[in-house]
Amino acid sequence: MRLLLIGPPGSGKGTQAVHLAQHYGITHISSGDLLRRHLTDDTIIGRSVAAYIHRGDLVPDSIVMDILRTPVQAATRRGGYILDGFPRTVDQAETVDRAAEPLGTEVRIAVYLTAARSELIRRLLARGAQTGRTDDTEHVIAHRLDVFDHAATPLLDYYRQRRTLITVDGDQPVAEVTRTAIAHLDQARHELGLPEHRHTPPPVAGQHTKLTATLATSRQPAPHPGQNRQTTGHGRK
Template identity: 55%
Template sequence: MRLLLIGAPGSGKGTQAKRIAAHYHLTHISSGDLLRKEIAAGSDIGRTAGRYVEAGDLVPDNVVMDMLRGPVEEAGRGNGYILDGFPRTVAQAQAAYLVARSLDVAVQIALYLEVPREELLRRMHARAGAQGRADDTDEVMLHRLDVFDELTAPLLEYYARRETLLCVPGDRPVQEVTDTVIKEIDRVRAI
């Protein structure tokens, strides 16, 4: 099974991806986690990506695609994967689809976690305090949500046309969201 998790910053993508991966025995691939590791390591990718992350902007497609190609291919040939944090634009989705299709590891189900903006901001503030992430300042938080609304939200229409798109309310308790996601995935897989 190959899943893509779409949601605004603070929507719970990382939390839900880990839970879904554990339930279905999938590899969880987080572009954000991979980028933060590269930034912390001071690699070429990390130095390039760091400038964009600090401003709340999207890291260039080629940088992210190069970083994700190996993990996605490996997981796609195994039990499958759940990818969170990429693609974030229709252009990225189209480019990723061409690469993944040629490797026979394309996404089968896209899952969108719907969370109201006020709740996203509350969660991002809580995360900033708990994790001390430098990219979670008020200005950057608002900018990241604006970027999501402008660039990432059109992915929903794209995936609704190309694959199965599941929309799940993500503003409920964590276990309730997980249960709903699993129920919806199982329903689609049974068709």
């Protein structure tokens, strides 16, 4: 199973990606974590992307593609992945698909995780205070959210029309969000004829802190060519 997790900074993508990866026995690949590792290790890539990250701008596509290519191919061979943080624009999604489809490594299902802007800012400021991340200042956070908002609508339309898109929205405990996401992912996986990958049971409600997201999907059938696909439906096999 090959998943993409979409959401604004602070929406809980990393937390949910870890839970879903553990549940399905697939690999969590975070473009942000990989880039920050290059920054910490002061590699050539890290030095080349430092200014983009500190400003809250998107790192050039070619660099992100280079650091993701090997992990994505390796994870696909092991049974699948959940990709967190890339692609973030339609141009990036098209570039990824052109490279991935011939190799059979393209995304099959996209999960969109939403949260209120005020809550996102609160979380990111708290994270910055705890971790010292230089990109978690109020000015940079606002810019990062603006960048995401500008790209989000066309990106979601892209995956709604070409893949299966599940939208997660609300304010439930983390475990409840994960359990609901798993239920809808299992349904989508069954509709697409994807193999089983479950390795662990869903988390028990009440064991984790809260996340402003719940799952809300539409199960209308996929439209004929030329029509818009609904929130959750049959994507490309």
